[in-house]
Amino acid sequence: MSVFLVIAGLALLVVGGDFLVRASVGLSFKLKISKLVIGMTVVSFATSAPELLVSLQAALDGVSDIALGNVIGSNIANIGLVLGITAIISPLVVDRDFYKLNWPMMMLMSFVLYYFLKNDEVLTAVEGLVMFIALVLFLIILIRSSRKLTKANLEEVDDALAEVSNFKIVMWLLIGSAGLYYGSEWLVEGAKRLAVAVGISDYAISVTVIAIGTSVPELAASVIAALKKEKAISLGNLIGSNIFNIASVLGLTAIIKPIVVNPNTPQILSTNIFWMIAFAAILIPLMLIPKRFEIGRLKGMLLFGAYIVFIYITLA
Numbered sequence: 001m002s003v004f005l006v007i008a009g010l011a012l013l014v015v016g017g018d019f020l021v022r023a024s025v026g027l028s029f030k031l032k033i034s035k036l037v038i039g040m041t042v043v044s045f046a047t048s049a050p051e052l053l054v055s056l057q058a059a060l061d062g063v064s065d066i067a068l069g070n071v072i073g074s075n076i077a078n079i080g081l082v083l084g085i086t087a088i089i090s091p092l093v094v095d096r097d098f099y100k101l102n103w104p105m106m107m108l109m110s111f112v113l114y115y116f117l118k119n120d121e122v123l124t125a126v127e128g129l130v131m132f133i134a135l136v137l138f139l140i141i142l143i144r145s146s147r148k149l150t151k152a153n154l155e156e157v158d159d160a161l162a163e164v165s166n167f168k169i170v171m172w173l174l175i176g177s178a179g180l181y182y183g184s185e186w187l188v189e190g191a192k193r194l195a196v197a198v199g200i201s202d203y204a205i206s207v208t209v210i211a212i213g214t215s216v217p218e219l220a221a222s223v224i225a226a227l228k229k230e231k232a233i234s235l236g237n238l239i240g241s242n243i244f245n246i247a248s249v250l251g252l253t254a255i256i257k258p259i260v261v262n263p264n265t266p267q268i269l270s271t272n273i274f275w276m277i278a279f280a281a282i283l284i285p286l287m288l289i290p291k292r293f294e295i296g297r298l299k300g301m302l303l304f305g306a307y308i309v310f311i312y313i314t315l316a
Helices: 002-030 035-060 064-089 097-120 125-150 166-198 202-227 231-256 267-281 283-288 297-315
Strands: none
Touching (some): 002 166, 035 064, 035 125, 035 166, 035 202, 035 231, 064 166, 064 202, 064 231, 064 267, 064 297, 097 125, 097 231, 097 267, 097 283, 125 231, 166 202, 202 231, 202 297, 267 297, 283 297
């Protein structure tokens, strides 16, 4: 029964995430927002929705291990699994804004999360609010920066989603939201039962099975974007999603219910959060060596290989 709940929950998250991404992109086109901003904001928020629902549900159920493990595992999966596979399919050209604004923000939020958790092993409502306000300020700077760059050069919309009716967008939003809500409930319940049945911690399940499941929307959005040569959406979506996962998912969850680090899972602060920081940090040397401003197939394979090592060590 627990395995069925996990699979059914993942399936609903995939469907819900897909509908939410479609609705978000369609809405963004109607509002005439540039593709980089679509990737960094609307698509990132939509693809982070499963993490938000799962973490919130887990925190309310008193399983803070799953809330933390889900975000840390998802951020690792977004770079190791999703970016790795996306780069293998189609090499990604890195925009200069990546290391001037987006990457520094991702690193800053990663270190802020570590500091807040290490300080007293609790992510309080005030700390959650600080992270969420930082996200809002970042988005304001990002959109203003994008408007300056694209004022005279807004990309032409050639996507089928640009022609979608308002009714369809509303229906997709409703279907997507329902899928994410029920999917997150089933996934958390199934994961708790599975952890008990297999004899491993909630945290180990959350940082692997749940994290991969909630990263599926990012994988789908990024692979589709890469195949369509929409590189700005693909890379922007992943980096944006990691920032959203920390600042929005954990921030909002902590505001509603403070997240406590379980003393039975010391690996959260001793190893796994450092894996998350390392996967984020490695992007700069990968971007510069040997071919500048490109993450090609070989680099994608290295990221994917490192992710397999992480999963093996976590479950060993």
